[in-house]
Amino acid sequence: MRINSNWLNASLLTLSLGIVPMASAELNIFACEPEYGAIASELAPNASVYSATTAFQDPHLVQARPSLIAKMRRADLAVCAGAQLEVGWLPMLQMKAANPAMNSTDKGLFFATDHVETLDKLDKVDRSMGDVHAEGNPHVHFSPGRMLQVARAMASKMEQLDPANAATYQANLKQFEQRWQAAIPKWEADAQVLKGKKVIGYHSSYRYLFDWLGVEQTADLEPKPGIPPSSSHLASLLSRAKQGDISAIVVASYQDRRGADWLAERTGLPVVVLPMTVGGDDQSTDMFGLYSSVIGKLKGTVQ
Template identity: 60%
Template structure:
């Protein structure tokens, strides 16, 4: 029989415990790819899962068993908020029965809770279509607001995992430095886009247009959430003849038929922009912004 001394056993257990602690990771459930990408910047060692892809409309997702299982194991739930996920997230939270991701002070994080949103509404009713009283939730294309979200998110990570406070602080500082520098380059490249007019699908790029001073003069949707109708497209055709429209813009997950029809009728460039990380082979937030500005410049100029 091999005997192990108590001292050796203690050392073995301590070593095993330290390894376990080192490999322990936060489980993060991100509602959209842009929040998964942001988490990768702030907590690269975390295990992050995105509920949606760049080819899915984040308004309309099914509470599938696989999503329920992922959320049940999550330590942190990170989403856009402002009712973007109202059609599926509450059901997912209920079925997952994970109290950790229901508390907005700990495991539940909505990006829009930490910035001033655009287009807030005092009253909302069904006649207005799919609008959000708390403001436009598609904040991923405002680099300044996104930096505010990153700041708040890194502080939440510290609250959840104080043992790694220094790492989170360093990761955020590094991201902030690179992001701030990148903004200068993006704004310089996008300067010629200022004042240009576009027709777009939904208000997905509301923050992008606001940041770059591009004016959306028409919407392919007759009302938010409704597909383009023949009569509405006819009205946009009339609008295009009156206004100097530089591009017709949609996202990677929106139906392109209406926009392509209008483009052919008007000879206005038709442009499909990535709505989030993953589309157009983008791997992170930096590549997403690079791609969007290059494509806008190519189409509009």
């Protein structure tokens, strides 16, 4: 039997890159966070998508549970935020899963922040600064422009892993782009009333949302990133709030709101609990619903 040398060379190259052709199978996708699972589902609606975290978990702090190890072991593609958001748990998961495709962005690993410009990059980081990210704020999913860039890059990664279905991924990307670009001006018009408002936040979770909508986070419930509110720090925030220009205290769905409630009781400021990602409330069933939800909740109190 004669073997086509071109076919053989292409096959050997594919295997050397750790890419397995899946012409008759759907991608098995491991999402570190729900927002990237949601984007993956837009691009590959028939894929098996599993999210390692929920909107009620701190994505910085995850245990490498046996169920997560098993899911990553079977994954063709892992989609994560990157910029060291998962540095405390993803390496352990990769090691225990022993799936070579999950160890390199040249293969089946995808970091969203590799494909956008992040805010708040730092030239130097040390422990005295708290839980900060030298590569920039990793919570880019509240920037609509950046998320469009991420979706395009993710579609390209899917094509790399599953070239037989490249046309399908491109068609789904085009549909998503059209819907997303149509939604952005509507969100911006709806959020116009928020421009120039000042809030006290918790961590820098909504850094990109506030940057996009023109909201200013004037203070943080954390004395340093990753450090819970202390009595002395809350007292300083109380003095800041008495200046009268703060509209609300904003916390994410997974964050401890005790400090926020303490401050609210003494200032009369409303506490706004926002979903951090898809699944954070009944409206946030996808990225479109998530954006509509956070804008609506902010408008309801930041007046």
